[in-house]
Amino acid sequence: MKMKQLILLWIKRFRTMVRYRLLVLTSVPIILTLFALFALTMYWTVTYTWKNALMNVKADLSVAHNSIELLQKEQRMQLTSLTTSYDFQHALRTEKDQLPAWVKQQAEHNELDFVVLHPASALAHFSLVSQKLLLAxxxxxxxxxxxxEQLFALNEKLPVNAQIPLLRENKLESNGLVSRNLLPIFDHDNKLQWIIDGGILLNNSTLLVDRIRELVYTDGSLPLGSIGTVTLFMDDIRVSTNVPLDSNELNSRAIGTRVSEEVKQQVLIEGLDWTGRAFVYDNWYISAYEPLRDHDGNVIGMLYTGYLEWPLVETFLTNIAEFSVGIIAVLLLSGGLVYRGARDLFRPIEKIHNVVRVVPLGLNRRIGDLGLCKDHELAAFGQQFDSMLDQLQQRNDLIKQASAELEDKVRTRTQSLHDKTQELEEYIKLLNQTRSKLIMSEKLAALGELTAGIAHEINNPTAVILGNVELLQLELGDDSQRVTEELEAIHEQIDRIRNITRSLLQYSRQGGVQDEVTWQHLNHIVKESLTLVRSGTKSANVQIESQLDAKCCVEANRHQLLQVLVNLQMNGVHAMDDQGLLKIKTEDWLDEQGNPIGAAVHISDHGCGISADNLARIFDPFFTTRRSGTGLGLSVSQSIISEVGGKITVQSEVGVGSTFSIYLLEKAVVHNDLLLPVEVY
Incomplete structure (x- = not known):
């Protein structure tokens, strides 16, 4: 909010003050130029740095690929040297039976994990591609x-050495990735006699990847703090790597971990190279991957090179920060120079502005000497403006004097008229209030007499009907079982007539002897009303939830208050069509200082609600929206509550529900006023 106000203030200053416009117009070109330069530099730096990083890691991958080919070539040369050695040729001529065992022993001398001599008859065990090449x-x-099984056939130790625990999976990988060399040996008749098979197991091996890293990532080739890594994958599992388990501590190796799904999809499944930013076990690396293929061209793994991304980003951010500091320094310096150069122009303008601003407030100020030469435009303007202010001041003094004299005359002549008008308005207001009360009193008196007469007249035939029905039931005796339903219907209708007449008599009581008003605890009466409502509710779909927190006692008539509570709760049940949640809550009624002055009960339903038109009429006698209603329940309830100084409030929203609230004073105050306290929201 404060930031918004500050922005609006500066916008207002820019629109209304010349000095700020001049400052902005002189500073904006410099700022825009510097920011454009900064943006171009940022774009060029980011693009060049990132492309250069990708080119470097791709070149590193190419070097690693060539290094592997050189190492495989060395292995092949070692096997070739073995086959051309004197010992091998001598054994080939004299001890052919012992030759396979002797060759197997030469693995350690040639830095190989296995060397096996296969007879020509084993040619069928190799693939068709290998068979053709060997025969050629x-x-x-x-x-x-x-x-x-295949590893064991080459060397009994290989199955154990090939086992790799898969981290985070509690599994063990038993297959092995080998770099294998096959050399054919022919006899004097140029027939294939032997096949020498040698190579190394790459699982759990660190020699090969460490040698490649030394070739690829020499000292000074990476940003400070970065580490270069090389990995050989069997499928998506790291079987030989120098990627650390913890990039911060640089301890252990991430053997037995898997590559990310994105890289796996592109390299292993699609057979394409990958160059970019990749998450390598526990950190982001600038990485390059290429597929490893077997002799049939199938992708069986990957070769990876990469280095930590953060040191490169950190170096880049440091350079950006240094460049930003330089830009800000240039901005501050240029802004200071611009402001200092324009200050001599701003001061006279600001002085003129201050005088123009305070003169309308009634202050006697003048521009005076601006410190400029006499021929300066602003100096001439200041002198002319001061002269105009002097003339204006003289005229204002004359106008004020004449105005004061006129006001005195008008005040004297209008004071008497004002007093009489105010007195007449008070009489009219009092007359309207008295008229409204008299009309209401006459209506209520007439309605009371009418309802009392109707109630007494209805009670007499009702009593006769009830007596005759009971006599008829006795006369019929056992035969009355055939008309039991009809007799029960008559009794129910008679009870309904008696309830209506009782409500009419209750409503017609104005003054008279009232029931006794005593101290009551509101919670006890609410509990009793809940019992009556639960027993009187036909539907089991009505849920009643109560929260009785009122502690303050009130003065009221227990039976009348119980009647009001039951009436309001049953109205809520009917409003919900006998299904839903009815909430009753009591609490202390507090004044503005937070002191208890009574208690309150809130009755909330989730029914159809009351429209705005009906909300203003619900307390009128005989007004109802239900076919079976008398229209006297709320009117009688209003009379009962108002008699002890309480009030009823209503809050309702169509389609949501209604809340009726009853407020009762700790000390009852009997109201004889014709206007009853009702608040409708």
């Missing part, structure tokens, strides 16, 4: 995923 005398180097 060509050696092969490729990656391959082998299961436990």
């Amino acid at each position: 005398g060509k050696s092969q180097t490729f990656f391959q995923v082998l299961n436990n």
